[in-house]
Amino acid sequence: MVLVLGAPFGAATAALAARCLPSGTARNARAEVDVRGALLFAATTLAVLLPLVTSLRGAGLAYCAATTGVLAVLTVLHHRRTIRIGGVPLIAPALLHRALYLVGAAVAATQFGAQMAASLALTMFVQDGLGLSAMSAAAVLLPMSLAMVVTSGLAGRAADRFGPRLVTAGITLSVCCLLGAGAAAQHASPRVLPFLLGGAQLALGAAVGLLTAPLQAEVLRHAPPRTAGVAGGILQMGQRLAAAVSVAAISGLDLNDRPRALAELRLAYGHAVVACACITSLGLTLRLATHHLRPQTNQRHFPHP
Template sequence: MSERHTAAADTAAAAASRVAVLPGENRAARRALLVCLAAGITTLLDQSVLNIAVPVLGRSLEATPAHVQWIIAGYSLTFGLAFVPGGSLGDVHGRKGLFLIGLSSFVMCGVVAATATHPDVVVAARLVQGAGAGLVNSQVIGTIQDVFRGLDRARALGLYAVTGGVATAVGPTLGGVLVGTCGPGLGWRLCLLLSAPCGVLTLWFAGRWLPASRSSTGRNGLDWWGLVWAGALTLALMLPFIRTPDDGRGAALWAGAAFVAAVVFVVEQRYRVRAGRRPLVHPSLARSAPYALGTVVAMAQFGSSLAAGLVLTMFLQDGLGLSALVAAAVSLPAAVAMGVTSAVAWRVVRRLGAHTVTVGLVLGVLALLAGAAATVTVPLAALPFVLAAVQLCSGAASGLSISPNQAQVLQHAPAEAAGVAGGILQMAQRIAAAISLSAVSGIYLRGGSHATDAPRVAYAQATLVCAGMLVVALAVSLVRSHGADRGHPRPHTATGDPGAGPAARPLRETS
């Protein structure tokens, strides 16, 4: 490993080693971070909790497969698309007001979805709820950037990544307990309502502890057309899996539409750069190979993880006829393993550097392949136990790859784009999740229809697709690690801080 790369790994490891302690000596800064973490947990837990309840929700409201896919994937879609404009608006108009607006809409739409009697209402509420979550989390990233600097900022971002990952892993267990103890009719509604008390409590603390909004005198130079074309590209990739074409011509039309949207997006971004205007994706981010490669790894890993968790819960309940509580028990080992490996991942980073992510991805691929093989070979009675063991390995793999990869990505963000690097990364992950959730759930819902044991074959097919996404991430991670070993330029901040900029403004107590 090169001397430069070893130094970068030591810096990331040092930040991670202190992640259990809230960064910063300013009490107001620590309070602001607690509010940010609470908001992140509330919004990121919401989707994973609902995943376990999707089968009973569909049966309760007589939802079609397309409804189910939109309920799950639509949240990630609007979450991702709202992230960058939310961050830009926060830069101009201040963050506290937008945080309160986003979280309030998130809570209210959760109540609307929980009390709905028609699947269309749930779909619409989840779309607006996802946009609210994106608005909130963009202010979270911006607030952390404003409040902390140097190593404290790296630690705060690390805490945000770890708590979000653990919340995502714990969600299915909580959802299974709610559905199992309260019954299918009430259980899925309680899953949607779970975010309400958490959100209200977070709103109260946010009003007291978040720093007062500071408006900028500059203009909001957000690239709205870039955002429109990014959304069009995402929809063109999603819709073929939600609406099955009658023949190959429909798929070809959607593929053509995606190609056109991608070309127009690239042309529009280059035009804005030549015109001296800010594009949606900062050009220096695209030119930074470590950042671009790490973002691709994050997209593939995040999409694969969410999609694999969704089809597992659908298979256990609809395919095997198990209760939501049993399905939650099968998913529980993943949450436990992820929590443990996330806590010790810094030790592995200290020894392996960038190769830590590669090791985690290898373990993840092997776990998914083992799960697919076991699904079609293991006797039905033993299958839940085998899948629980597979989940243990998958959770450990996620803990080794998610937070270390994010730290590496943001560490290599160019200094002139440090402020938007986190927002672009989050947007990319959520868009990847929207596409992956719609595609993989569509494969499961329509797969294996001509097989004798259709649900098992369909689940194996969907799992292999998730494994394929991780293989792509693994290949990209190997390329990045090889480049790091050859010696990339030093990270853009001497402290290893992902996005260190001007000194953070001191906070005054707002309560």
């Protein structure tokens, strides 16, 4: 149900876009859309999510895994066939040959997915484990949003000064904040714990605010200029897909480990944030492993007022 909450907003956005956006000047031009590729990709995504949001076991799980594999193969074959016959594939072929773009998109996906999953796990823990109301739970999460607002405005100047190191430091700080929140949940008293978790959210929001815009700008800078629009769309799609998979997996893990005792609720939340930290660390590892491929430049990438 969590993943469906955004559906009304998506439908409203699509309706407003169809009504308000200009149709363009080239009326005779026909836009080519890889409908089959999009449907195959959507079906593959659904097959990946299904075991995470249901209680499939045994033969059902094996059948779902086999279906996922078949759909993935069909998606790849269709993509290659579309290129061979001169069509327009869902993903621009030029992007698949840009290693730094692919790595950067993967790093952004892991960061965004882990962030969304960790926020959900925290919300579930403070409400079910600590007994906070919905408004009190929102107050625990509020410092993250406030910190992101402040540090996002500073990200451009910080990126000009520190370069790619800013993104690496931000991801590292994110991992530390997640692990710190998990450790606090294991040992702090219920009276103090909401304040400690709020402090961890404040630091996490500062890290995310500093790294998000520089990371996205860095990723898109490695895409061919003619594919900039597609590159941005693929980047956003990858982040949303990672969020869907991470939220489904982490919430399933958290719910499966959710007994009544507070001590075990603490442990369940600890498992969830450690999993999120591992996802973020995977992106950090990819970034560090490709550091030698990244050109060092002092060029300014963000306009300043």
